[in-house]
Amino acid sequence: MAARREVQRQAMMDSQREMDIQREVDMRRLQEAEMEQRTQRAVDEAMKKAAAENAVPQQGAAVVVSPPPQQIYHTPSPMPMQMQSPPGQSYTLAPNMMPGIPPEQMARVPSPHPPPYSSEYLPQDRPKSAQSVGSAAPATESNVRYCTECGFGCQIGDKFCSRCGAKQAS
Known part of the structure:
Protein backbone atom coordinates (compact mmCIF):
# COMPACT_ATOMS: atom_id res chain seq x y z
CA MET A 1 0.00 0.00 0.00
CA ALA A 2 2.75 2.38 0.77
CA ALA A 3 4.33 1.54 -2.55
CA ARG A 4 1.08 2.41 -4.37
CA ARG A 5 0.83 5.74 -2.62
CA GLU A 6 4.45 6.46 -3.47
CA VAL A 7 3.81 5.65 -7.16
CA GLN A 8 0.68 7.89 -7.17
CA ARG A 9 2.58 10.70 -5.46
CA GLN A 10 5.42 10.35 -7.99
CA ALA A 11 2.96 10.38 -10.93
CA MET A 12 1.23 13.43 -9.47
CA MET A 13 4.56 15.24 -9.11
CA ASP A 14 5.51 14.34 -12.70
CA SER A 15 2.20 15.61 -14.08
CA GLN A 16 2.51 18.77 -11.95
CA ARG A 17 6.04 19.32 -13.30
CA GLU A 18 4.84 18.81 -16.90
CA MET A 19 1.98 21.28 -16.38
CA ASP A 20 4.41 23.84 -14.91
CA ILE A 21 6.77 23.41 -17.87
CA GLN A 22 3.86 23.71 -20.34
CA ARG A 23 2.58 26.85 -18.55
CA GLU A 24 6.06 28.39 -18.70
CA VAL A 25 6.42 27.56 -22.42
CA ASP A 26 3.00 29.11 -23.13
CA MET A 27 3.92 32.20 -21.12
CA ARG A 28 7.19 32.60 -23.07
CA ARG A 29 5.35 32.27 -26.40
CA LEU A 30 2.83 34.88 -25.31
CA GLN A 31 5.59 37.26 -24.17
CA GLU A 32 7.49 36.77 -27.45
CA ALA A 33 4.32 37.45 -29.46
CA GLU A 34 3.61 40.61 -27.43
CA MET A 35 7.22 41.75 -27.82
CA GLU A 36 7.04 41.15 -31.57
CA GLN A 37 3.79 43.12 -31.81
CA ARG A 38 5.31 46.01 -29.83
CA THR A 39 8.40 45.97 -32.02
CA GLN A 40 6.26 45.92 -35.19
CA ARG A 41 4.15 48.82 -33.88
CA ALA A 42 7.30 50.79 -33.02
CA VAL A 43 8.74 50.15 -36.48
CA ASP A 44 5.45 51.16 -38.14
CA GLU A 45 5.25 54.34 -36.07
CA ALA A 46 8.88 55.19 -36.83
CA MET A 47 8.26 54.67 -40.54
CA LYS A 48 5.14 56.86 -40.42
CA LYS A 49 7.03 59.54 -38.51
CA ALA A 50 9.95 59.43 -40.96
CA ALA A 51 7.54 59.58 -43.90
CA ALA A 52 5.75 62.55 -42.33
CA GLU A 53 9.05 64.36 -41.67
CA ASN A 54 10.25 63.69 -45.21
CA ALA A 55 6.90 64.80 -46.67
CA VAL A 56 6.96 68.20 -44.92
CA PRO A 57 9.90 69.67 -46.95
CA GLN A 58 8.54 68.14 -50.15
CA GLN A 59 4.96 69.45 -49.92
CA GLY A 60 5.74 72.51 -52.02
CA ALA A 61 7.91 70.62 -54.46
CA ALA A 62 6.08 67.45 -55.49
CA VAL A 63 3.67 64.79 -54.30
CA VAL A 64 5.37 61.48 -53.60
CA VAL A 65 3.31 58.32 -53.41
CA SER A 66 4.96 55.53 -51.48
CA PRO A 67 3.75 51.93 -51.34
CA PRO A 68 2.28 50.71 -48.06
CA PRO A 69 4.79 49.08 -45.72
CA GLN A 70 5.07 45.34 -46.01
CA GLN A 71 3.80 43.23 -43.15
CA ILE A 72 6.47 40.67 -42.33
CA TYR A 73 5.88 38.21 -39.54
CA HIS A 74 8.47 36.27 -37.55
CA THR A 75 11.37 37.95 -39.37
CA PRO A 76 13.21 41.14 -38.59
CA SER A 77 11.88 43.99 -40.70
CA PRO A 78 14.32 45.49 -43.23
CA MET A 79 15.42 49.08 -42.85
CA PRO A 80 13.81 51.38 -45.43
CA MET A 81 16.21 52.83 -48.00
CA GLN A 82 16.26 56.60 -48.11
CA MET A 83 17.93 58.97 -50.50
CA GLN A 84 20.21 61.28 -48.56
CA SER A 85 21.16 64.80 -49.48
CA PRO A 86 24.03 66.76 -47.97
CA PRO A 87 23.19 68.42 -44.64
CA GLY A 88 21.44 71.76 -45.01
CA GLN A 89 20.53 71.14 -48.64
CA SER A 90 16.94 70.50 -49.64
CA TYR A 91 15.73 68.15 -52.33
CA THR A 92 16.01 69.41 -55.90
CA LEU A 93 13.94 68.43 -58.89
CA ALA A 94 14.89 68.05 -62.51
CA PRO A 95 14.13 71.19 -64.57
CA ASN A 96 11.21 69.54 -66.38
CA MET A 97 9.64 68.65 -63.04
CA MET A 98 9.24 72.22 -61.76
CA PRO A 99 5.52 72.85 -61.32
CA GLY A 100 4.13 75.96 -62.97
CA ILE A 101 7.31 76.84 -64.88
CA PRO A 102 7.42 75.90 -68.56
CA PRO A 103 10.65 74.20 -69.67
CA GLU A 104 11.34 77.08 -72.10
CA GLN A 105 11.83 79.47 -69.18
CA MET A 106 14.37 77.26 -67.43
CA ALA A 107 18.08 77.88 -68.00
CA ARG A 108 19.27 75.98 -71.03
CA VAL A 109 22.57 74.23 -71.46
CA PRO A 110 24.38 75.49 -74.57
CA SER A 111 24.51 73.07 -77.45
CA PRO A 112 27.91 71.59 -78.28
Missing part, protein backbone atom coordinates in the same frame (compact mmCIF):
# COMPACT_ATOMS: atom_id res chain seq x y z
CA HIS A 113 27.23 72.48 -81.92
CA PRO A 114 26.66 76.08 -83.01
CA PRO A 115 23.40 76.80 -84.86
CA PRO A 116 23.41 76.59 -88.68
CA TYR A 117 23.47 80.39 -89.04
CA SER A 118 26.63 80.75 -86.94
CA SER A 119 29.42 82.64 -88.67
CA GLU A 120 31.85 80.15 -87.15
CA TYR A 121 31.15 77.71 -89.97
CA LEU A 122 31.08 80.07 -92.91
CA PRO A 123 33.72 79.05 -95.47
CA GLN A 124 35.49 82.44 -95.51
CA ASP A 125 36.16 82.13 -91.76
CA ARG A 126 38.18 78.96 -92.18
CA PRO A 127 41.95 79.35 -92.02
CA LYS A 128 43.70 79.24 -95.40
CA SER A 129 45.50 76.02 -94.41
CA ALA A 130 42.16 74.31 -93.77
CA GLN A 131 40.53 75.34 -97.07
CA SER A 132 41.93 72.31 -98.87
CA VAL A 133 41.22 69.85 -96.05
CA GLY A 134 38.15 67.67 -96.55
CA SER A 135 36.71 65.15 -98.95
CA ALA A 136 34.89 67.67 -101.15
CA ALA A 137 35.91 70.85 -102.87
CA PRO A 138 35.59 73.99 -100.73
CA ALA A 139 32.04 75.27 -100.57
CA THR A 140 31.31 78.71 -101.94
CA GLU A 141 28.45 81.02 -100.97
CA SER A 142 26.35 80.00 -104.00
CA ASN A 143 26.42 76.24 -103.45
CA VAL A 144 26.36 76.01 -99.63
CA ARG A 145 23.69 74.23 -97.63
CA TYR A 146 24.08 74.10 -93.86
CA CYS A 147 23.59 70.81 -92.04
CA THR A 148 20.51 70.76 -89.82
CA GLU A 149 22.33 68.60 -87.25
CA CYS A 150 25.73 70.24 -86.80
CA GLY A 151 25.52 73.48 -88.81
CA PHE A 152 28.47 72.64 -91.07
CA GLY A 153 28.43 74.19 -94.55
CA CYS A 154 28.02 71.32 -97.03
CA GLN A 155 27.69 71.47 -100.80
CA ILE A 156 24.19 71.43 -102.25
CA GLY A 157 24.74 68.12 -104.10
CA ASP A 158 25.86 66.27 -100.95
CA LYS A 159 23.45 63.60 -99.69
CA PHE A 160 25.18 63.36 -96.30
CA CYS A 161 26.97 65.92 -94.13
CA SER A 162 30.75 65.69 -94.55
CA ARG A 163 31.25 66.43 -90.84
CA CYS A 164 28.59 64.48 -88.89
CA GLY A 165 27.18 62.16 -91.58
CA ALA A 166 23.57 63.28 -91.14
CA LYS A 167 21.32 62.87 -94.19
CA GLN A 168 20.81 66.17 -96.00
CA ALA A 169 17.44 67.39 -97.21
CA SER A 170 17.11 67.07 -100.98
Whole structure:
Protein backbone atom coordinates (compact mmCIF):
# COMPACT_ATOMS: atom_id res chain seq x y z
CA MET A 1 0.00 0.00 0.00
CA ALA A 2 2.75 2.38 0.77
CA ALA A 3 4.33 1.54 -2.55
CA ARG A 4 1.08 2.41 -4.37
CA ARG A 5 0.83 5.74 -2.62
CA GLU A 6 4.45 6.46 -3.47
CA VAL A 7 3.81 5.65 -7.16
CA GLN A 8 0.68 7.89 -7.17
CA ARG A 9 2.58 10.70 -5.46
CA GLN A 10 5.42 10.35 -7.99
CA ALA A 11 2.96 10.38 -10.93
CA MET A 12 1.23 13.43 -9.47
CA MET A 13 4.56 15.24 -9.11
CA ASP A 14 5.51 14.34 -12.70
CA SER A 15 2.20 15.61 -14.08
CA GLN A 16 2.51 18.77 -11.95
CA ARG A 17 6.04 19.32 -13.30
CA GLU A 18 4.84 18.81 -16.90
CA MET A 19 1.98 21.28 -16.38
CA ASP A 20 4.41 23.84 -14.91
CA ILE A 21 6.77 23.41 -17.87
CA GLN A 22 3.86 23.71 -20.34
CA ARG A 23 2.58 26.85 -18.55
CA GLU A 24 6.06 28.39 -18.70
CA VAL A 25 6.42 27.56 -22.42
CA ASP A 26 3.00 29.11 -23.13
CA MET A 27 3.92 32.20 -21.12
CA ARG A 28 7.19 32.60 -23.07
CA ARG A 29 5.35 32.27 -26.40
CA LEU A 30 2.83 34.88 -25.31
CA GLN A 31 5.59 37.26 -24.17
CA GLU A 32 7.49 36.77 -27.45
CA ALA A 33 4.32 37.45 -29.46
CA GLU A 34 3.61 40.61 -27.43
CA MET A 35 7.22 41.75 -27.82
CA GLU A 36 7.04 41.15 -31.57
CA GLN A 37 3.79 43.12 -31.81
CA ARG A 38 5.31 46.01 -29.83
CA THR A 39 8.40 45.97 -32.02
CA GLN A 40 6.26 45.92 -35.19
CA ARG A 41 4.15 48.82 -33.88
CA ALA A 42 7.30 50.79 -33.02
CA VAL A 43 8.74 50.15 -36.48
CA ASP A 44 5.45 51.16 -38.14
CA GLU A 45 5.25 54.34 -36.07
CA ALA A 46 8.88 55.19 -36.83
CA MET A 47 8.26 54.67 -40.54
CA LYS A 48 5.14 56.86 -40.42
CA LYS A 49 7.03 59.54 -38.51
CA ALA A 50 9.95 59.43 -40.96
CA ALA A 51 7.54 59.58 -43.90
CA ALA A 52 5.75 62.55 -42.33
CA GLU A 53 9.05 64.36 -41.67
CA ASN A 54 10.25 63.69 -45.21
CA ALA A 55 6.90 64.80 -46.67
CA VAL A 56 6.96 68.20 -44.92
CA PRO A 57 9.90 69.67 -46.95
CA GLN A 58 8.54 68.14 -50.15
CA GLN A 59 4.96 69.45 -49.92
CA GLY A 60 5.74 72.51 -52.02
CA ALA A 61 7.91 70.62 -54.46
CA ALA A 62 6.08 67.45 -55.49
CA VAL A 63 3.67 64.79 -54.30
CA VAL A 64 5.37 61.48 -53.60
CA VAL A 65 3.31 58.32 -53.41
CA SER A 66 4.96 55.53 -51.48
CA PRO A 67 3.75 51.93 -51.34
CA PRO A 68 2.28 50.71 -48.06
CA PRO A 69 4.79 49.08 -45.72
CA GLN A 70 5.07 45.34 -46.01
CA GLN A 71 3.80 43.23 -43.15
CA ILE A 72 6.47 40.67 -42.33
CA TYR A 73 5.88 38.21 -39.54
CA HIS A 74 8.47 36.27 -37.55
CA THR A 75 11.37 37.95 -39.37
CA PRO A 76 13.21 41.14 -38.59
CA SER A 77 11.88 43.99 -40.70
CA PRO A 78 14.32 45.49 -43.23
CA MET A 79 15.42 49.08 -42.85
CA PRO A 80 13.81 51.38 -45.43
CA MET A 81 16.21 52.83 -48.00
CA GLN A 82 16.26 56.60 -48.11
CA MET A 83 17.93 58.97 -50.50
CA GLN A 84 20.21 61.28 -48.56
CA SER A 85 21.16 64.80 -49.48
CA PRO A 86 24.03 66.76 -47.97
CA PRO A 87 23.19 68.42 -44.64
CA GLY A 88 21.44 71.76 -45.01
CA GLN A 89 20.53 71.14 -48.64
CA SER A 90 16.94 70.50 -49.64
CA TYR A 91 15.73 68.15 -52.33
CA THR A 92 16.01 69.41 -55.90
CA LEU A 93 13.94 68.43 -58.89
CA ALA A 94 14.89 68.05 -62.51
CA PRO A 95 14.13 71.19 -64.57
CA ASN A 96 11.21 69.54 -66.38
CA MET A 97 9.64 68.65 -63.04
CA MET A 98 9.24 72.22 -61.76
CA PRO A 99 5.52 72.85 -61.32
CA GLY A 100 4.13 75.96 -62.97
CA ILE A 101 7.31 76.84 -64.88
CA PRO A 102 7.42 75.90 -68.56
CA PRO A 103 10.65 74.20 -69.67
CA GLU A 104 11.34 77.08 -72.10
CA GLN A 105 11.83 79.47 -69.18
CA MET A 106 14.37 77.26 -67.43
CA ALA A 107 18.08 77.88 -68.00
CA ARG A 108 19.27 75.98 -71.03
CA VAL A 109 22.57 74.23 -71.46
CA PRO A 110 24.38 75.49 -74.57
CA SER A 111 24.51 73.07 -77.45
CA PRO A 112 27.91 71.59 -78.28
CA HIS A 113 27.23 72.48 -81.92
CA PRO A 114 26.66 76.08 -83.01
CA PRO A 115 23.40 76.80 -84.86
CA PRO A 116 23.41 76.59 -88.68
CA TYR A 117 23.47 80.39 -89.04
CA SER A 118 26.63 80.75 -86.94
CA SER A 119 29.42 82.64 -88.67
CA GLU A 120 31.85 80.15 -87.15
CA TYR A 121 31.15 77.71 -89.97
CA LEU A 122 31.08 80.07 -92.91
CA PRO A 123 33.72 79.05 -95.47
CA GLN A 124 35.49 82.44 -95.51
CA ASP A 125 36.16 82.13 -91.76
CA ARG A 126 38.18 78.96 -92.18
CA PRO A 127 41.95 79.35 -92.02
CA LYS A 128 43.70 79.24 -95.40
CA SER A 129 45.50 76.02 -94.41
CA ALA A 130 42.16 74.31 -93.77
CA GLN A 131 40.53 75.34 -97.07
CA SER A 132 41.93 72.31 -98.87
CA VAL A 133 41.22 69.85 -96.05
CA GLY A 134 38.15 67.67 -96.55
CA SER A 135 36.71 65.15 -98.95
CA ALA A 136 34.89 67.67 -101.15
CA ALA A 137 35.91 70.85 -102.87
CA PRO A 138 35.59 73.99 -100.73
CA ALA A 139 32.04 75.27 -100.57
CA THR A 140 31.31 78.71 -101.94
CA GLU A 141 28.45 81.02 -100.97
CA SER A 142 26.35 80.00 -104.00
CA ASN A 143 26.42 76.24 -103.45
CA VAL A 144 26.36 76.01 -99.63
CA ARG A 145 23.69 74.23 -97.63
CA TYR A 146 24.08 74.10 -93.86
CA CYS A 147 23.59 70.81 -92.04
CA THR A 148 20.51 70.76 -89.82
CA GLU A 149 22.33 68.60 -87.25
CA CYS A 150 25.73 70.24 -86.80
CA GLY A 151 25.52 73.48 -88.81
CA PHE A 152 28.47 72.64 -91.07
CA GLY A 153 28.43 74.19 -94.55
CA CYS A 154 28.02 71.32 -97.03
CA GLN A 155 27.69 71.47 -100.80
CA ILE A 156 24.19 71.43 -102.25
CA GLY A 157 24.74 68.12 -104.10
CA ASP A 158 25.86 66.27 -100.95
CA LYS A 159 23.45 63.60 -99.69
CA PHE A 160 25.18 63.36 -96.30
CA CYS A 161 26.97 65.92 -94.13
CA SER A 162 30.75 65.69 -94.55
CA ARG A 163 31.25 66.43 -90.84
CA CYS A 164 28.59 64.48 -88.89
CA GLY A 165 27.18 62.16 -91.58
CA ALA A 166 23.57 63.28 -91.14
CA LYS A 167 21.32 62.87 -94.19
CA GLN A 168 20.81 66.17 -96.00
CA ALA A 169 17.44 67.39 -97.21
CA SER A 170 17.11 67.07 -100.98
